[in-house]
Amino acid sequence: MELPPDAIAEPMATVIDSNDFxxxxxxxxxxxxxxxxxxxxxxxxxxxxxxxxxxxxxxxxxxxxxxxxxxxxxxxxxxxxxxxxxxxxxxxxxxxxxxxxxxxxxxxxxxxxxxxxxxxxxxxxxxxxxxxMSPEEVTRLNDLLRRLLGHVRELLAEDALDEAALDDEQV
Missing domain, CATH: 1.10.10.10 (Winged helix-like DNA-binding domain superfamily/Winged helix DNA-binding domain)
Incomplete structure (x- = not known):
């Protein structure tokens, strides 16, 4: 099979480790x-x-x-x-x-x-x-997941502010 002229056929040097991401x-x-x-x-x-x-x-x-x-x-x-x-x-x-x-x-x-x-x-x-998991591990996992969800909500709020700022700049 012939590759298209602009095709990158080798994995890139800087990538996500899919087994540990x-x-x-x-x-x-x-x-x-x-x-x-x-x-x-x-x-x-x-x-x-x-x-x-x-x-x-x-x-x-x-x-x-x-x-x-x-x-x-x-x-x-x-x-x-x-x-x-x-x-x-x-x-x-x-x-x-x-x-x-x-x-x-x-x-x-x-x-x-x-x-x-x-x-x-x-x-x-x-x-x-x-x-x-032990009951203690379940409690720790659920606490961690709730904390992570809180961080995601903060990130979403930041993204909304960034989008609003971009909209203002484009006006």
């Missing part, structure tokens, strides 16, 4: 668990991980709006809206009347049953992650 390892673990969960949920219930996240959020926070769910589970609002539409059509979720644009959402009795049926599939991912 922590964000990649976390992403691979997360993606593997989500893929497994989604496949199991689709096979058994005809619903996916996004639908499960909405159901789970409403089990924790009855009356949350789609925007509140989006923020709580860190999902795009359009994806939450699509799941709410699917779950409403299946009569697993109902919308309350609030008079405003954002309507509170609630699980129906069928939605609560679906939650309880889906929960073990999601909890299996937790079991896989924590299988080789």
């Amino acid at each position: 922590t964000p990649r390892l976390i992403s691979l673990l997360s993606n593997s668990l989500v893929w497994r969960e989604s496949r199991a949920l689709r096979t058994r219930f005809g619903l996916g991980t996004n639908d499960w996240r909405v159901i789970s959020a409403l089990a924790i926070r009855p009356g949350a709006t789609a925007s509140e769910i989006s923020e709580f589970v860190a999902m795009n609002k359009a994806i939450v809206s699509k799941s709410v539409t699917v779950l409403t059509a299946r009569r697993l979720v109902v919308q309350g009347e609030d008079g405003g644009r954002s309507r509170p959402l609630y699980l129906t009795p069928a939605g609560a049953e679906m939650h309880d049926a889906m929960l073990p599939i999601s909890m299996r991912g937790q079991e896989i992650i924590l299988a080789d």
Whole structure:
């Protein structure tokens, strides 16, 4: 096979060590668990991980709006809206009347049953992650992950400020 004229055919000198790059390892673990969960949920219930996240959020926070769910589970609002539409059509979720644009959402009795049926599939991912850890290690891991999430929120806030500054410069 002949290479295109501008093709770089050798690995570069300065690259990420993919075996020790922590964000990649976390992403691979997360993606593997989500893929497994989604496949199991689709096979058994005809619903996916996004639908499960909405159901789970409403089990924790009855009356949350789609925007509140989006923020709580860190999902795009359009994806939450699509799941709410699917779950409403299946009569697993109902919308309350609030008079405003954002309507509170609630699980129906069928939605609560679906939650309880889906929960073990999601909890299996937790079991896989924590299988080789002591209770103290689990506590330390969860503390560390919450701290890291806080740093990510700070980084996102900084990025938003940088984007606003760029927008101001371009005006």
